[in-house]
Structure formats: structure tokens, C-alpha cells
Amino acid sequence: MAKAKAKSTRRKATGAKSARFVPTAHQTVGPFFPVQFIRPSDNDLTGGLTDGRPRALGQPIMLFGRVSDINDAPAVNVLLEIWQANAAGRFNHPLDKNSGAAIDPNFSGWGRTATERDGSYRFTTIKPGGYPAGARSNRWFAPRLSMTIVGSGLMRPLVTCVYFPDEPLNDEDPQLAAIRDARARRQLIAVAEHHPAAPPGLPAFRFDLRLGGKQATPFLED
Amino acid sequence: MAKRKTTKAFKPYDDRSQPTRSIKGYPNTLRRSPAKFYPRVVSLADVTGPRFTAAAVTADDADLSRQAPGQPRALGQLITVSGRVLDDAGKPVPDCLIEIWHANASGKYIHHNDPSPVPEDRNFRGRGRVVTDAQGRYSYRTVKPGGYAVPDDRPGDTIGWWRPPHIHLSLFGANFAARLVTQVFFPGDPLNDADLILGRIPDKAARERLIARYVPRTTSNSAEGDAPLLFSHDMVLRGRFETPFENR
Numbered sequence: 001m002a003k004a005k006a007k008s009t010r011r012k013a014t015g016a017k018s019a020r021f022v023p024t025a026h027q028t029v030g031p032f033f034p035v036q037f038i039r040p041s042d043n044d045l046t047g048g049l050t051d052g053r054p055r056a057l058g059q060p061i062m063l064f065g066r067v068s069d070i071n072d073a074p075a076v077n078v079l080l081e082i083w084q085a086n087a088a089g090r091f092n093h094p095l096d097k098n099s100g101a102a103i104d105p106n107f108s109g110w111g112r113t114a115t116e117r118d119g120s121y122r123f124t125t126i127k128p129g130g131y132p133a134g135a136r137s138n139r140w141f142a143p144r145l146s147m148t149i150v151g152s153g154l155m156r157p158l159v160t161c162v163y164f165p166d167e168p169l170n171d172e173d174p175q176l177a178a179i180r181d182a183r184a185r186r187q188l189i190a191v192a193e194h195h196p197a198a199p200p201g202l203p204a205f206r207f208d209l210r211l212g213g214k215q216a217t218p219f220l221e222d
Numbered sequence: 223m224a225k226r227k228t229t230k231a232f233k234p235y236d237d238r239s240q241p242t243r244s245i246k247g248y249p250n251t252l253r254r255s256p257a258k259f260y261p262r263v264v265s266l267a268d269v270t271g272p273r274f275t276a277a278a279v280t281a282d283d284a285d286l287s288r289q290a291p292g293q294p295r296a297l298g299q300l301i302t303v304s305g306r307v308l309d310d311a312g313k314p315v316p317d318c319l320i321e322i323w324h325a326n327a328s329g330k331y332i333h334h335n336d337p338s339p340v341p342e343d344r345n346f347r348g349r350g351r352v353v354t355d356a357q358g359r360y361s362y363r364t365v366k367p368g369g370y371a372v373p374d375d376r377p378g379d380t381i382g383w384w385r386p387p388h389i390h391l392s393l394f395g396a397n398f399a400a401r402l403v404t405q406v407f408f409p410g411d412p413l414n415d416a417d418l419i420l421g422r423i424p425d426k427a428a429r430e431r432l433i434a435r436y437v438p439r440t441t442s443n444s445a446e447g448d449a450p451l452l453f454s455h456d457m458v459l460r461g462r463f464e465t466p467f468e469n470r
Contacts, residue, residue, distance in 0.1 A: 021312045022239050024457040025423045025432055027405040028251075030390060032331040034323050034349040037392075069253040077335065078254075083271060083398045093270035095397075110272035131266060146267045150392075150403050153250025155241040155422070157401055159262070175263040184260060211254040220262035222235055 031077060031152040033114075038079075043113035045082075045125040047106055056107035056126050058087025062204040063145070063162065064122035064195050067115045070212035074119025078151035078211075081112040082123060082162075084144070089129030098132060122195070127203075130169045142169035142176070149209065158219045162207050163189045175220075184218040232264065232399050232461040233310070239428035247383060247418050249375050264399070269461070271398035274319035279351045286322060286350040286364035296346035298327025298365030300450040303406070303434060306358040307393065308458050314358025315400075315459055321392040322350040322362055329370030329385075338370055363450060364389070369413050386413030386420070395459035406455050407433045 046060045047053040063082075067075040085091050088101035092109045107126060115121045125145070133139040142163055149158040163170055170176060170189065179185050190205035198204040209217045245251040262268075288295050307315040325331045325348075328340040332348040352360045372383040386407055393402040407414050414420060414433065423429045437452040 021308060021310045021458050022428065022431075023235060023310055023460045024402060024404055025240050025428050026403055027241065027390075027419055027432070029392065029403045031335045032323065032325075032333040032390070033392075034321075034333070036349060037321055037323075037351075070255065071253065073253070075254060081401075083267060085267070091266055091270040093273065095270050096266050108272060133265065141265055141267070144267075146398055148398070148401055151250075151254065153248065153252075153254040155243050155245070155251060155419070156235070157403060158256065161267075175265070178261045178263050181260075212256050216256045216258065218258075218260045219256050221259045222262075 026156040028152060028155050029079060029150040033077075033079060035114075038112060038114055042111050043121075043123045045084075045107065045109065045111045045123065048124060054106045056086065057104045058107075058126040058129075060124060060202055061127045062122060062124050062195055062198045062202055063190065063207060064120065064204060065190075065206050065208040066119045067121060067149075067209045067211065068119050069210075070216075072210070072213075072215075074115070074117065075151065075209075075211055076115055076117055076119060078115045078119075078121075078149060078154075079112060080115070080121055080123075080209075081148040081150075082110070082125070083146045083148075084109050084125065084128040085131050087126050087129050089131040089143075091131075096131075097135075101129065101131070122197070124202075127164070130167075133174055139172060139174055140169050142167045142173040144173070144175075149211075154211075156222055158211070159222055160209070160217055160219050161188055162205075164205065165189055165192055179218060181218075187218055232268070235460070236425075238425040239423065241419065241422045242424070245418050245422050247375070247381050268399040269397050271396065271400070272394060273317065274353055274394060275317055276353045276355075278319060279353050283351040284362045286324070286347045286362065288345055289347050294345045295448075296326060296343045296365045298343075298346075298368075300363070300448055301366050301453055302361060302363045302450040303389070303453045303455055304359065304361035305455040305457065307354050307360065307395070308358055308456060309396070309400075310458055310460055314354070314356070315395050316354055316356045316358060318354040318358070318360075318396075318459070319394045320352050320354070320360055320362075322352070322364075322389060323348060324364070324367040324389040325370055325387075327365050327368050329368030329387075337373065340368075340370070366408065366451070369411070383418055384413050384416070386411045386417050388420075391457070393457065393459060395461075397461055400459040400461050402457065402459055404457065405432060408453070409433050409436050 086104045090101035190207040193206040195204040326346045434453040434455040443449040
């Protein structure tokens, strides 16, 4: 068996074919990302900002926060991208074959925005539903958004997840369970908090991001 | 028992072929630099992602060298960069949206964040978007960017860092985990070896894969009228998921 293992390692090491397809290196997005690439409606996943576009199903919510650096100074001009399931817990993608939840044709599940001069950002989206961990698994992921952060000085994108408070599924969520540090788990859960720009009746959640230091947001391995 | 995919549905990046996160001399990498990363449990959220099609872009979006068809070209060496986007199994990635932006031939960006005193060029569009075809191919036309002096972090800094000519690229592949933001450089430029950003990828072969290849023209120069210089550049995105994702 040891011999077989050595052989397979050797084959890997000399496998010129596989070496040709190493993922391309990341490089920083830098400070000059064209503002035209961010459409005004990109931070509203509900369709509410686009005239005549049908609204997505589910509970609209606001997600907002402040992005700061290692010294707690505002992280200006940082790009945040979110990707999430719809209100029923279904991703708008052919690889999600969960027939128990319907696709909402008016909800793409993707959005992006850039931080302002004070490091603030906000999205209007639909509260996502939880979704099964796998076809043969009885575990579920809690309602959550995936977030990618790129910006000047970030040589590789940062990835994290945003969860919601008081969700029963949080206790069994496989991603939260994989984070052993209780404080880090709590940091991934947004806080219900009023936002001055949120119209009455629109629940708002704050999720601040700290890009380094002792208070750093828990980012996931990429 | 049927073989299942595990939660490790894609390989973590190899740190030798990716840049270091902190770079001395590039202060923002030190200010924005988490020291710790937590285990990632792969789920449907990673193997799915936003989808784009050719309908997302227009033909004009593939030409950064002028504001619109029929308008004058920006100053500089006209070039065409083309290539393929592949996954890490070597298969083409179709419908991959690529966002492209770079400095003009003098080394100045169209952006309020660029304080450089070098000339602007009103004919330069400076940004473009293309979507790969069924074979993963893309192509865009532009003018070759200039290099530029990076402002000193502190007055009196003696680092004298110049960015080599480069083009910024942002790619949306087949899934959320495949997101790539990168840059492409030009062969033979003496600034490439001294660049703090390109140079912080430990593996030499990985650095060289970010440098476009000059393609000698094999047809007559008059065939295309304006005969741009040709460069080729392939990129590889992580992850490929042909079967429904399962996870225990």
C-alpha cells in the first residue's frame, strides 16, 4: 500500500497535464475599478429600484454595515458581492435541484456594491430561506448570504457568510458548527438594528466587517 | 455504496501559486489583512453562482480603444488580447463574464482616485466587458497601457515603485467559488520583475502565467485594416461541478 501511495504521488508530481491547469493567480482589484461596472440597481436584489421590474417573492430586508481596516479606519472603495438563495431556500442555478423549493424568476440572488467614504455599505434584498446540506443529508444550512470582498490591498478575495439572529437553524448549521470559537460564530450573525434609510416595516440588519486585527471578521479559507 | 462528493468539492488554492496577502511597501495590504482564516464548509452556495450570457454585453463593450464605433481611437499601440478561460480540469468555461479595465497609454486611469499628473485621453474608453463563447474563448481590443509611478506611501520613500503596464481582469466563472480578480502583464517589460504585486507570487511559473504571450501575425497586415498587435492569454478558474452537489 505504501508503495502504491508513493507511485501515485510520483505520478502527480510529474503530471505535466494537471500542472497546466493550476488556477490563475489572484491580483488585487486596485483602487481604480470602474464605477460604471456597478449599476445603481446592483445593491437592490428585490427589484424595487428598477421601474417596472416585478418584485421578488419573500420578506424584503436591508443589510447594512461598515467596513473598516486593521486600525478601525473606514475601508473606502471596497467591493462587496453577495450571493444567496431565494426566500424558499433555492439558488437560481441549474445545479440546485431541490424540487421542494421553487425558483423565483424575479430573484437572481446576486448583488454588489462599493463602500462609501465612511466605509458604509448597504443592500436591499430578500431574506433567504434555509436549504438542505445535501440530497442524502438531513442537515440544513440556516438562512445566510455568501459574501466576497475585493479591494485595493486585498491580494486575494475574502469570503465570509452572513447569518441572521434568532434563527433556529443556526444551531445546526454545518458552517457555523465548523467554527469552534464561539465569539467568531457570533460575529457571523448580523444584528437587527434600525437604519435611518429603511422605510417603516423594512427589517434592517447590521453586519460590520473588520479586515484585520484582533477584532477581524471571521473570513473563510479560500 | 455509491461514491459521493465530499464537502471538499474544490481544492483549496495552492499558496505558492497565489500572491502573499501582505506586501511590504504596499500599505493597504497591511491595513487590510486578516491573519486567521476559518474552515470553509462547501455548500450549494459555493458550487452555484450568478450566471451571465452574451446578452449581458454589446459588441462595443469589447473595444476599450474608443468611446464608440466610428469615434477616434485613443492614443497608443492598438492591441488585441484573446484567449480562453478554462477550469482546473482543462475544460472550457463558457458564459464567463470578464470585466476589463486599465490605464491609458500614458499610465493614467479614468477614475477619480487617480491623482497622476500624466495626460488624460478623452478618446480612451478604459473599460470593457466580454463573455466567453461555448469554447471558452474571448477577445478584446484596446491600446497598450502605460506603466505608472505609484505614489510614495510617505514623502521621501526611496522605493521608487513603478507598476508595469498591466490590464485588470475580473471574472465570474461557473460558480461562486470560481470568482477571480487578476491582472495580465506584457512580455519583456523590465518593470515586471520589480513589481511588488506580480512579484509576490512565490512560484515563477505562476507569475509567468500572468504574462500575455506575443502572437506573431500570420496573415497580411492589410487584412484587418488597422492591424493591431496580437497577444494571447489563457486563464484557469477553480472548480467544475457537472453533477448535482451532494454533501454529507
